[in-house]
Amino acid sequence: MRWYRLLGIVVLLGFFLAAFGGAYAQKVTVTIQDYFDPAGGMAKFVDRWAEEYMKKNPDVEVKHVYIPFAQLLPTILQQALTGTLPEVVMADNPWVPNLIKAGVYLDITDKVKEWGWENWEDFFKGHRDLTSVDGKIYAFQVTTNNLALFYRKSLLEKAGIPEPPKTWAELKEVSAKIKEALGIYGFGFCATASEEGTWQFEPFLWSNGGSLLELDQKEAVEALSFLVEMVEKGYTPRDVVNVSGQGDVTQWFINGEVAMMENGNWEFGWHLTPDVLEKLGDVGVAALPVPKEGAKPIVPFGGECYGIGANTKDPKKLAVAWEFLSFIASADGMLAANLEHGGLPTRASAAEKIAAQKPILAPFLEQARYALPRPLVGGFEKYPDVSSTVWTAMQRALTGMKTPEEALKEAAEAIRGLFSPEEYEAYRKQARELIAAAAQ
């Protein structure tokens, strides 16, 4: 073995690495990590900010890194374990309480105070509750979405229905008429074995005064029984348990296989783009039907949060990360980002402005005011467990394996078993309070 040759190569290699590393070290690199589709509006918006910022600050390199949705959580996990979290960490909102508890996010309360507390108070309550713990702020939710009733005006008219249904009874009635007149399904929703299934059930549960932590109560049984009845009467296809996601339901809606559906505003940036809307020419949106006349449709909110990674120690990097955060969380930044992204702002002032520009979003914006954060009404960091128990119960009832009472009783027991009795009581009360506050 000519070991000295090998040594020579290693030394040379080391030298090159050091040289290149040195060249990089002169620049401060700040990474923004998220799962927004690189071709989509939000990603482009962030890219543009990064470009402009680098133009003004040539000593800073802002990297915008895309991680696919399914890999983001495992990636954050890995980064947190190895202390390599990026400066700006994005997460889907239901994960945020878990991430805060795990210490992924930096406490930014002081920065927010410096920036102006009125900015924080401009956020809707649900979003403030989600991204803060005991008065300390860890992230900003910058975009949100929720669920409403989409309907095809021309199909409803053909069945002799002038207006979209407002209550569950009306939804059933309208669906019956549509089935009779047109031979198609009246109403589509998504009951897939994932969070999407639970999230589509929550509006029915909460609007009826039910809670995820008290599923054996009559409010919950009524809500699930209603959906089961819709399937059993043939107003909703039983295939809702096997769709790959909410987008499949939109596909039925576009094809005219269902006349109405429960779905979210993101569809305007995904399947129901302006050209599709124009081609169909008859898509309307209304608030989700409620159990009784005069009740409020209480929906869960979706959307993403940005915060600063806990490993960000360098003050220079911290400053850049905050610059980004306070821009995208500002009223104007958030408005522009959401206009491009097709989302809803989480600040009252920005929501008012977007309502004027996009009237079709009105039902979503109205519901967003009192929409609920899922983890906070669903057992905090146990929410993933609660949610999967709920979608399993829902699927069992919808496929006729169990009655709604049986399925929900089992689920309620399983959920109670996730907590200690004191924990359970505390979360149950918290959920009750939040749901009651939203209903007012």
Next chain:
Amino acid sequence: MTKRGGALPLPGRMSVMKGTKVAYFFLLPALLYVLFFGLYPLLYNVSLSLRDVTFITYIQGTARFVGFGNYRELFANPIFQRTFSNTLLFTGLSILFQFTIGFLLALLFNRSFPLKGVLQSLIMVPWVLPIIVSGSFFRWFFSDNGMLNGFLLAFRLIERPIPWITSGHLPIFSVTMANIWLGIPFNFVLLYTGLQGIPEELLESAEIDGATGWQKVRFIITPLLRPVILATLTLGCIFTVKVFDLVWIITQGGPGDVSHLFSTLSYSLAFNKLHFGKASAVLIVMVLVVALLTALLNLFQREV
């Protein structure tokens, strides 16, 4: 190696030792590969499966050691019990039908007939298609308003749609059917290749002696194909026990957790519920089942 070494002049004991060292050196890359990409992940999984690892305990490094607690909980859980029997049912039925159909097709294609080449490539189609495509197709094929029910309804064979993947008992059979369709080409190719290695003269002389088709298969083809058959079954078992994508795309283990296999249950425990410890325990059980099946088949091989 020793034989060849015998033909060369051996300069003495020392250099033989040196030669062995060099051999080990050449083995090093393979050894490192197995250590880092085979053994390490496996052992890491074992260690995860013995601890109470959730999202928060994982990051904070506070996961408690629970011994076989995860395993005990799993075996007491009706969903896991169902998953266990599902996996055995899925594997058993898949292998039985894939192998039988593959074998029959191989026998058929072992003689020449018109359009053989075209048909042979058509048989390979399921294998060539990406699973996301065939899986999505089957999801629609089996759905209440899907192709299969549409067909059966059109011919008045049924009055109401059969809930192939929207009921409590049928979904595991539906995904098994899909998997059988997917696995036929694999069995066909291996067996067909093996068949071509059987000398024509043997079969011809058997024919002259008055052997029937069945006798030829039973007394000539099967014994000669034995190694190929065992290899096909072993590989088939390994591949089938760990199927993930097909089931995940068609049913996601649902509805109501009735169609899980080990792999889908593990995935859903890890990434839906964030119970990494339990998810690892499921995987370890899966590895043990695969090892057991392989060992059983190996036993057959030695008994020749």
